[in-house]
Amino acid sequence: MSLFDEFSFIHKIKPTKILHSELITPIGDDASVYKVLDGARQVVCVDTMVEGVHFLKEFSTPEEIGYKGLAVNISDLAAMASIPKYYLISIAIPPHWKEEEIIGIYQGMAKLAKTYMMDLIGGDTVSTGDKLVITVTVIGEIEKDHIGLRSNAMPGDVVFVTGTLGDSAAGLDLLLKKVSVRDPNISHFLINRHKYPSPRVKEGRYLSKMERVALNDISDGLASELHEIAEASQVSIKIEFRDIPKSKEILTLREDLIEKWVLFGGEDFELVGTASVDSWSFIKKIAKENDFQISKIGIVEKGPAEVWLQRDKVEQKLKKSGYNHFKQDR
Numbered sequence: 001m002s003l004f005d006e007f008s009f010i011h012k013i014k015p016t017k018i019l020h021s022e023l024i025t026p027i028g029d030d031a032s033v034y035k036v037l038d039g040a041r042q043v044v045c046v047d048t049m050v051e052g053v054h055f056l057k058e059f060s061t062p063e064e065i066g067y068k069g070l071a072v073n074i075s076d077l078a079a080m081a082s083i084p085k086y087y088l089i090s091i092a093i094p095p096h097w098k099e100e101e102i103i104g105i106y107q108g109m110a111k112l113a114k115t116y117m118m119d120l121i122g123g124d125t126v127s128t129g130d131k132l133v134i135t136v137t138v139i140g141e142i143e144k145d146h147i148g149l150r151s152n153a154m155p156g157d158v159v160f161v162t163g164t165l166g167d168s169a170a171g172l173d174l175l176l177k178k179v180s181v182r183d184p185n186i187s188h189f190l191i192n193r194h195k196y197p198s199p200r201v202k203e204g205r206y207l208s209k210m211e212r213v214a215l216n217d218i219s220d221g222l223a224s225e226l227h228e229i230a231e232a233s234q235v236s237i238k239i240e241f242r243d244i245p246k247s248k249e250i251l252t253l254r255e256d257l258i259e260k261w262v263l264f265g266g267e268d269f270e271l272v273g274t275a276s277v278d279s280w281s282f283i284k285k286i287a288k289e290n291d292f293q294i295s296k297i298g299i300v301e302k303g304p305a306e307v308w309l310q311r312d313k314v315e316q317k318l319k320k321s322g323y324n325h326f327k328q329d330r
């Protein structure tokens with residue numbers, strides 16, 4: 001990237017329009033300053049995407065990479081039940097990435113940011129040797145008593161998930177040519193689910209109206225995220241394989257692969273959580289009225305922090321397997 005000029009680049013990616021009037025200093029000073037709602041809580045998190053680990057230039061366009069980079073972060077805000085507001089991008093650029101490709105990444109992010117009313121308020125630009133690294137920080141807000149903590153699960157709760165699971169992992173295996181599908185509509189659907197996850201912000205916001213809700217977003221796989229809730233809440237979780245929602249597209253594929261994708265695949269960016277039985281009746285009603293998919297997949301019980309899977313009337317302990325950056329056991 002010899003023709004890259006850091007300062008003209010920043011000028012090019014600087015947003016021309018600010019969406020939140022609470023923003024006092026946008027890009028251009030040492031840090032960003034904005035007002036927050038009285039009594040509200042601020043929610044901040046960061047996720048990094050690395051070329052070769054999270055995406056490959058061979059099968060993703062810059063816009064797709066940018067979209068997903070922001071989407072996976074918004075998903076963490078959704079998993080706290082919060083309202084997305086701002087984002088910052090730190091990008092380490094190796095020589096084989098052209099400026100127009102980097103701008104493409106920003107365009108992909110900007111498209112999604114508009115949907116969720118998020119302002120880009122800063123970041124950092126550096127050079128690096130080999131792989132592109134994109135670090136996205138997102139900031140949201142939430143009312144003080146309605147946070148979707150992983151530690152909120154209680155015995156007697158219903159366990160639920162949004163959307164359908166396994167599609168993204170199936171889409172990735174199609175892109176990596178580990179599997180093939182004859183019907184182009186099916187492969188298009190699954191690949192799209194991998195490239196364009198829909199952060200469940202709306203769902204998180206409705207769920208935040210409940211008196212208590214535990215939430216986690218599914219980045220490393222359902223089994224792994226359920227274990228995180230079980231450990232944080234010190235409860236036992238029991239789920240039924242049949243009740244896990246699966247798309248009609250994934251159901252056309254091999255059964256053993258479906259099981260692997262659904263339980264351990266990851267990058268679904270759906271929400272998994274628990275709520276009281278009373279809240280659950282209400283949640284089902286709200287979901288119907290507001291057109292979102294949410295399904296009961298199990299129950300929370302007293303007991304050690306374990307996850308049990310019931311399938312064809314056989315119960316087995318579900319291992320905390322899934323995506324692990326330093327231990328690829330699949």
Ligand SMILES: Nc1ncnc2c1ncn2[C@@H]1O[C@H](COP(=O)(O)OP(=O)(O)O)[C@@H](O)[C@H]1O
Pocket residue numbers: 045046047076219220
């Ligand atoms: N290098 C790090 N330094 C400090 N905190 C970290 C680091 N990596 C992860 N964490 C924190 O550990 C927790 C679990 O991280 P992770 O599993 O990556 O979260 P998620 O899957 O929700 O993105 C989060 O609270 C995250 O902020």
Ligand SMILES: Cc1ncc(C[n+]2csc(CCOP(=O)(O)OP(=O)(O)O)c2C)c(N)n1
Pocket residue numbers: 047048052053054055056072172219220265266267323
């Ligand atoms: C080229 C490529 N190989 C493998 C994957 C699969 N993959 C990479 S990271 C990941 C898990 C989620 O990413 P992580 O950085 O762990 O997100 P977090 O849990 O911190 O939200 C998965 C399933 C991919 N998306 N692209």
Ligand SMILES: [Mg+2]
Pocket residue numbers: 075076079216217218219
């Ligand atoms: Mg998460």
Ligand SMILES: [Mg+2]
Pocket residue numbers: 047072073076219
């Ligand atoms: Mg995450």
Ligand SMILES: [Mg+2]
Pocket residue numbers: 219220323
């Ligand atoms: Mg992870």
